[in-house]
Amino acid sequence: KGDITFGHLYRPWNDTANPNRTNLFCPSDCDQQYATYIHREDGCCRCRMKPAWELDLTDVEFLNVEYRRRRGTAFIILIEQLMNYKYQILIHTYGFLSKIPENVCDFAQKLVKLDLSGNGITNFESISCLTNLDTLLLARNKILHVKNETFFGLSMLRVLDLSNNDIKVLEPNTLSDTSLFLHSANFRQNQMKTIDITNAVIENPFCKIDYSDNKITDFTNEVSFQINPDKIYGDGGYIDLADNVFQTWINFTDLGFPDLNYFGKVVSYGFDLRRANWTCDCKMQPFLEKVKPYLGKIWRDYYNITCTEPPELSGVSIADMSMKNKLDNFICNISVTSGCPLGCHCYEQPSERRTVVNCTGVGLTTMPSKLPAFSNIELLLENNLIHELGDIEYLTQLKKLEINNNPLRKISSALAKRIKYNVDISLNCTNLEKIPITFKQLDQHRVKLGVCNITCDCSSKWVKEWISAKSDNSNHNELYCKASGGNIPIISFNFDALDCAVDQFLIYIAIALALFLIILSVCMFVLYNYRYELVLILKNPTIGRENMVSMLYDIYIVVNENNDEALLWTKTVLTHKLKRLGYNTYFPFRDYIFGDLREEQIIQMLSKSRDVIVLLTSEFNLNEENLNTLYANLEWRHAWNNFKTNSSERNLIVINFDQLKAGDFDVSPLKAFLRLKMTLDFADRSHSLMGDLLARIGPPSRVNKKPIYKQTNGYYNNLNILHYLSKCK
Template identity: 30%
Template sequence: MEICVLLVLVISKTSNAGYFKWITKAVSTQNLMCPLSCKEITGLYGHFGGAPDIKCCAYRSRPIWLIGKSTSSICELYLKNSGTYHCSKNTIFYKIIHTNTYMTSIPKRLLHSNQTVEIDFKFNKIENITGSDFECFPLLDTLDLSFNKISKLENTTFFKLKNLRRLDLSRNVIQYIEPRTFSYRPGSLLFINLRGNILISVDVTNVFVGYWFSKLYFDFNRISKFTNQLHWKMENVSGGGDIFMGHNNMSHLPNISDIGFTRRSIVKIISFKYSLRLGGNPWFCDCKFAWFVPLLKLARKNFDVGGRMVCKYPISLRETLAVCVPEDLFVCNISVEQKCPLSCNCFEQPSKKRVVVNCSHSRKYKIPSAFPQKANLDIDLSHNFIMIFENRAYLNRTVAINLSFNKIKVLDPLVFSIQTLKIINVENNQITDIHRNIQLVQNGRKIVIGNITIECSCRKKWIANWLENQNRLLVRHDRIVCRQINEELITFYMTDNCIFRKKYLAYEQYLILGSFLIVLIATLTRLIFKYEIYLLFRKFRHKFKLNVINPVEQSSTFDIYISFSEDKEDISKWVIGVLTTHLETIGFKVCLPPRDFDLGGVHVDQIMNYTASSKNYVVVLSDDYLKTQYQVIEWGHIWNKYKRNINSNILVINYDMLHSKNIKDQRLKAFLRLQYSIDFSNFDKKLLKKIENEFRCKR
């Protein structure tokens, strides 16, 4: 109690122009003064990290005895062999200094001063420290134990020092730090220096400590991996600060689930909260590294990171900045042991969501029997000597196969029915016949046959219709010529040489069919197109300002609420990095759930509250939209708010270019059928302008 009264008197009697007393939940100490300029910061951390004054004060605040006239109140005690020291009568605080000696432990006989705020024991031979070594220093602000022989830190060593702000343990021989050594609360740690030790791993709880701090130095160690000994999970994204982990032995990124993160939480951590300095490590820029680069690029908009993070492997990317590597070059090679065929080049390419097996010009006479046990195979067997294209089990995991420039004469009919096989290229072969099963290649799948010659037959007249449709859909010019006696006939004219009878339906059949169609159309109009009718009627009301029955519009917190599938990386990257940035730049207030929702809150309640406080809505439609329960709830709230407010607007962005027949939700289907949506194809390069104009006219 006497100590607290003494501090209050010192702070109240001291003139500290340009500073204010910093009292915050971020730290326990009440001895810090922060520059007034920190209250005016609204820049780098203000928008993304939140709490800009906390971030500024964490870095620039100073204890009261280092500011203004109070500097005369601290006495430096240089400990001598006799243990005596001399200070003036005005002394209030003490700094104990004992450096460049052969001291191997903390001297117990000197731990008697409750007013000690700084201890400097650097350049000694101290080997072990425990919590009892410092429990008699309740006001300790700065502890410098650098350049000693400390090898281990326990999580009970500092937890009683709730006022400890600066901790320097650099240039020791620390090999192990117990989990949660620095994350204790109440506490005030803002600067932690572990630079130049011999750590080979670090627990995730000692890096993402869960509170605001300024600097955490782990650089110039031997760290190659993160551990999670307590099976910790990031439940609430809180705090933040600068983490320096450069010049270690990290070559591969950890599995985010193993260290307690989810894909959603890692976006907030890396891009908005904690700035990771990872330069000087021997990074292996392969396919497992690719997911981190978009986060790093997003983080560079908020923090000074990534500028020294260069690739060491593979050799082709050595000394290249990771953020400058084209995404297609982040690949993982697949070895022969992983079933890559001999003389082939196999690699996984996440940017195109495929596994490439390049066996072109490999002098193969038949299709290999085994391929890598992975999905989305893209196989290139062109320019070989293969004669038969036969069905294999791995084709069910294949999305494309190129067999052009071979000697193929026979195509296995079963191949055409494989739905996962989207592209088949068999041009420039020796094909002499086509099976009817080739007509099964439809619904976005395509086959390239080039120019071939077959035997003419009226049983093959179907080929003419199929080929005409094939060339129209693929915008190409495959050509099939049939050979008959002494001449060749283009298949388009094959039907002219075939005599067949046309059968006509009886009058009764037409009558029954017409009646059935009338009933069917009436039923479909009532059951299927009710939402289309509603949207048309709504547009009519809005156009002629028939809004008299609409309630008075309430004020909204957000201009636009964006609903999208957060699990798809490409959509999240576009929505967060492009769409949201553009809308906010031109003045719209945007609600972005992965950024604005509280990760620890009730998700359903947040959906209800944030949709209710938004005026307009953007729905980024993808093939997995409405696959989760939360998205169904979110879309339901958006539709209900839209129905209640005639001035509200829903803009559907068809990201995956879906056809309305592939949409199960009748409300979304209605938007696509009426073309009340914007395709993401953006052929005229005016996608963002169209989105902007859609909402400008509603303001």
């Protein structure tokens, strides 16, 4: 039938994007027009094709509507129920339907077109069953909201018309689902104020999506869309956004385009943005700079958008300015609240990669206290009353500084240190006596000093050398040295006639003194922060002392009695082992005489003890007011003082019971013990704790105590007891 009726005008067409469609026909003239451009031929077919039922109505059944209630509820009915048509179409326009007929799903198998334009339908959520629906026309109804699952699964839907409704919300991803293959979608003349980027950046090919004549002011990105640079989106067609109320240019970065190059690379269709209230400013410039090379080659009428603001650009074609290299006009004014000094004109100009702060002739007596938070600032301060250039933080932001025609008398030496090397500086130094030597670190080719009459002495010799290095010899005749016989060009001034050697000697003295003070400061810092380490290195508690005197106690044991594990080990192991080896020990937990003043007894017993063993636990680093902690810290302080004053006979041994680190303590003797690794490790896997301990405390001092080991050449053969003591931990 097709070959006879319309075969000479249309041919069957397979949509490569949606190969399941088998009832579409392409105009034959698309073949003739784009015979050598298959890609364009496909686009022509897609946008001009017709389905089979529009070319031949003999196989189409038209359905009817029967109202069941006055409020607009209706059902679809068949008139000729005996006929078996291939396609079904329902057209019921300008009625009073309040919703889509309730039994529409009963006709899902053959229904290809549903035209209910001009009714009172407010929602249409019940159409997901219409899997063969090709055309859905719901223009001029009362629809307010379109959900993103409304068209899900309608892979045959090709034409959608929701124009002239009251739609305020079109949810994200309503049109971008990959199961949709829409050729056209019409949302013209609705009430939308924003459009989500997912409803404008669509993967499948389309012809036109119309959002014109709404109230759209901006794009949104509610689902954090990010462009995929490896895909091609749209493949032809365009999106009509004309006659909306856009003002500020689109921020493509916020819409998922981190690089503007992606936009032209992957979005293969156009946007009509005409007849909006566009403000032509710096936000528009980066985009126009990217598309400028292509505007002349791929010109479309809808590219010709015009400016509304600022007034001087009203009605001017944006594309025309771009193609004529007038992007300098696209600037953003910066307000006082954004850092522009009062009375100045500040603006950002991306085409020149600069921000201008123009304070020319506004009566300033000092430099501005702050500038906008931008880089590459050009600060123009000409024709003011500024007497001094000071050191201000924003100097690091400058690209250019112009301060001509100001009565400058002083320039801070720190100014040149803060300014970047390649900054352009222009000033007049007529009233200056000195030019700071810090200017020597600036690029002399970028500094214009104007006419200067300076005092030339030994400290000014560098100026002559500095400007002499200029390759173009510019400004030489503008710098003069004051002299009794008149001003002399600095190039001709004889600095060798000045006795600068003395001054040079003083400079060397000052440098040497400064170095001495720095070294002294470093030494003082080291001595203060490492004073305890120095004491330990000199007195070396890791070597046992020879027993030259006899004292009442060989060893005083310090344990914080709040630590039950350390206390138990000392009572059951340490004191017993030392006793068997012939040592007389004083252990406060065991030997303290109740009734005596605790501090006096600590001092007295430490004075009668030769060596001190400290079990270092975490309680030594606490600042709590617990008595046991206070007494343990008191014992430690007196033991440390005794060790410092008489380390040749007394020794101080620290056992790291809780495996503490140097970082657990502030500057203190305990920190020094840990830092120098002069403690004994309680958890030593070699089981040598008691052997190492005996090597540090020396032999017993009391003659009536006979140890079970033998002394040989000042060292102790403790091999016989190591097996016995190996379980001490």
